Amino acid sequence: MKKRNLSDNFMKLFIILSSIITLGTMIWILIYVISNGIAHVSWEFLTEFQEGQIEGGIFPYIISTLYIIFITILIATPIGIFSAIYLVEYAKPGKIVRIIRFATESLAGIPSIVFGLFGLIFFVTMLGFRWSMLSGALTLSIMVLPTVVRTTEESLKAVPNIYREGSLGLGASKLRTIRKVILPSALPGILTAVILSIGRIIGETAAVFLTAGTAKALPKSIMDGGRTLSVHMYYLAKEGISMDKAYATATVLILVVIVINFIANKLASRLNKKNS
Amino acid sequence: MNNMKITVKDLNLYYGDFQALKNINIDIEERKITALIGPSGCGKSTFIKTLNRMNDLIEGVKIDGNVMLDGEDIYKDVDVIKLRKRVGMVFQKPNPFPMSVYDNVAYGPRSHGVKKKSILDEIVEKSLRSAAIWDEAKDRLKKNALGFSGGQQQRLCIARALAVEPEVLLMDEPTSALDPIATGRIEELTEDLKKEYTIVIVTHSMQQAGRISDKTAFFLLGDLIEMGDTKKIFSNPDDKRTEDYITGRFG
Ligand SMILES: Nc1ncnc2c1ncn2[C@@H]1O[C@H](COP(=O)(O)OP(=O)(O)OP(=O)(O)O)[C@@H](O)[C@H]1O
Ligand SMILES: [Mg+2]
Numbered sequence: 436m437k438k439r440n441l442s443d444n445f446m447k448l449f450i451i452l453s454s455i456i457t458l459g460t461m462i463w464i465l466i467y468v469i470s471n472g473i474a475h476v477s478w479e480f481l482t483e484f485q486e487g488q489i490e491g492g493i494f495p496y497i498i499s500t501l502y503i504i505f506i507t508i509l510i511a512t513p514i515g516i517f518s519a520i521y522l523v524e525y526a527k528p529g530k531i532v533r534i535i536r537f538a539t540e541s542l543a544g545i546p547s548i549v550f551g552l553f554g555l556i557f558f559v560t561m562l563g564f565r566w567s568m569l570s571g572a573l574t575l576s577i578m579v580l581p582t583v584v585r586t587t588e589e590s591l592k593a594v595p596n597i598y599r600e601g602s603l604g605l606g607a608s609k610l611r612t613i614r615k616v617i618l619p620s621a622l623p624g625i626l627t628a629v630i631l632s633i634g635r636i637i638g639e640t641a642a643v644f645l646t647a648g649t650a651k652a653l654p655k656s657i658m659d660g661g662r663t664l665s666v667h668m669y670y671l672a673k674e675g676i677s678m679d680k681a682y683a684t685a686t687v688l689i690l691v692v693i694v695i696n697f698i699a700n701k702l703a704s705r706l707n708k709k710n711s
Numbered sequence: 712m713n714n715m716k717i718t719v720k721d722l723n724l725y726y727g728d729f730q731a732l733k734n735i736n737i738d739i740e741e742r743k744i745t746a747l748i749g750p751s752g753c754g755k756s757t758f759i760k761t762l763n764r765m766n767d768l769i770e771g772v773k774i775d776g777n778v779m780l781d782g783e784d785i786y787k788d789v790d791v792i793k794l795r796k797r798v799g800m801v802f803q804k805p806n807p808f809p810m811s812v813y814d815n816v817a818y819g820p821r822s823h824g825v826k827k828k829s830i831l832d833e834i835v836e837k838s839l840r841s842a843a844i845w846d847e848a849k850d851r852l853k854k855n856a857l858g859f860s861g862g863q864q865q866r867l868c869i870a871r872a873l874a875v876e877p878e879v880l881l882m883d884e885p886t887s888a889l890d891p892i893a894t895g896r897i898e899e900l901t902e903d904l905k906k907e908y909t910i911v912i913v914t915h916s917m918q919q920a921g922r923i924s925d926k927t928a929f930f931l932l933g934d935l936i937e938m939g940d941t942k943k944i945f946s947n948p949d950d951k952r953t954e955d956y957i958t959g960r961f962g
Contacts, residue, residue, distance in 0.1 A: 470784060527770065528770070536938060560774075595806075597802060597804055597806035598806060598808060599768070599803065600765065600768070600800075600802060600806065600808075601806040601808065601868070601871075602808070602818070602822075603765070603768065603795065603820060604763065604765060604794035604795060604799065604800040604802070604872075605795065605796075605819040605822060605871065605872065606792045606793070606795035606819065606822060606874055606875060607792075607793075607798065607818070607819070607822035608792060608822070610821055615818070616808055619809070619810075
């Protein structure tokens with residue numbers, strides 16, 4: 436009895452300790468970065484920039500980041516969702532599905548620099564898209580595709596079969612069943628996939644600077660290069676240009692992530708409310 | 712001689728190598744309630760699903776024999792979408808879609824091309840009335856259907872099935888998830904519905920089969936043992952096994 440109590444207590448202690456370590460490190464990093472950076476975040480820093488001036492503001496990099504996120508999501512989400520629909524709703528379990536699943540899983544495990552190299556060779560050079568938003572977004576699309584497919588797949592599988600039976604039993608076509616019953620139920624999960632992808636895109640450096648370049652200009656079209664906040668930070672820190680600016684940029688990056696997550700969460704709970 | 716709505720001839724069904732239905736021959740009368748009874752796993756659900764081809768959804772199912780609806784072979788001559796419009800189904804577990812009550816009932820008609828709001832309104836009201844849930848639903852049409860109780864949900868599902876104006880209504884243990892009061896309401900409802908619809912119902916309750924059905928079919932291990940007037944089956948069955956099952960002496 437006593438022994439049991441002891442191990443119970445030990446377990447509890449361990450759980451609490453782990454939580455504290457996880458949460459603590461996270462909060463510590465956040466506070467450290469923001470406290471070092473926030474003083475250098477000014478209105479000028481956010482909005483001003485001079486062509487080719489690395490010491491100036493980060494406006495073009497914010498735009499490049501949002502630009503790349505937007506195009507990547509635009510490319511990767513539909514493809515990912517349609518693949519997941521195919522895998523869950525249409526494909527007969529068997530060899531092809533196993534191969535596709537194996538491919539997506541392998542793709543998820545490949546380091547991002549490999550995607551970067553591929554993008555550099557294929558999109559930048561072979562297809563002649565140069566260092567551009569497009570090359571970057573295409574490369575990142577391939578990179579986040581496994582996440583989108585897997586997460587969407589899981590949320591489709593979680594839709595109870597009785598909904599499918601109910602709809603088909605009324606004489607609705609399979610397509611209509613998917614569109615009107617299955618997808619709406621799976622939407623929160625699909626949104627999670629998008630959030631996860633955005634997180635990966637924001638955090639990515641290697642695959643981005645190899646394909647979208649490091650141009651310090653504001654991208655005016657999809658064929659222009661540009662640098663994202665992460666890439667910019669990498670340069671600031673690596674070249675020792677300005678640690679202050681690096682922290683300030685990191686602060687902005689963190690804020691962007693928080694805002695995007697906040698919006699996505701609001702959207703998800705909105706959808707959930709409508710659905711339940 | 713009564714009209715036969717559905718005629719099943721020499722029906723065999725296999726799940727892979729396992730034969731779940733063995734040479735079934737059944738005639739289902741129009742505007743009557745036919746009850747399917749038998750111990751768990753005897754093939755009742757499998758059989759009822761062959762009547763609107765819901766088995767098509769299951770991997771590895773093989774079917775031979777004929778199922779004739781008004782003289783047409785549903786596995787050969789009838790488009791499956793049109794078939795399911797004519798032969799509706801209510802499932803064991805109430806399965807309203809996670810959308811409003813109105814959208815649930817309008818789902819079927821919309822799937823079959825009805826777009827006009829006024830017509831949909833009419834169908835929704837009529838179906839909810841026929842399913843005896845109009846009074847409870849009329850002020851909650853825009854509310855999510857999952858907010859209903861289990862019994863209400865099941866009647867809503869019946870309304871949803873009626874909204875496509877089927878000729879036959881298949882019900883697989885429609886009251887097994889409901890309390891006695893909700894069950895009673897559904898039983899009363901089936902009495903009303905049989906004036907217009909042909910009903911096939913699977914049930915584990917002998918009392919229920921006795922109360923509501925005109926015909927009863929007894930299944931055992933994939934075989935149809937006996938079928939006939941409910942009165943006769945319950946009072947004077949031909950087969951010993953039917954009697955054992957009905958009197959609860961079945962192992
Ligand atoms: N998808 C399936 N794949 C393989 N075998 C199945 C499948 N569905 C049912 N079976 C088998 O077919 C037989 C008949 O099953 P069915 O569900 O029709 O029985 P039932 O009479 O409806 O039983 P219950 O009263 O428990 O609902 C059972 O032996 C069952 O294990
Ligand atoms: Mg069953």
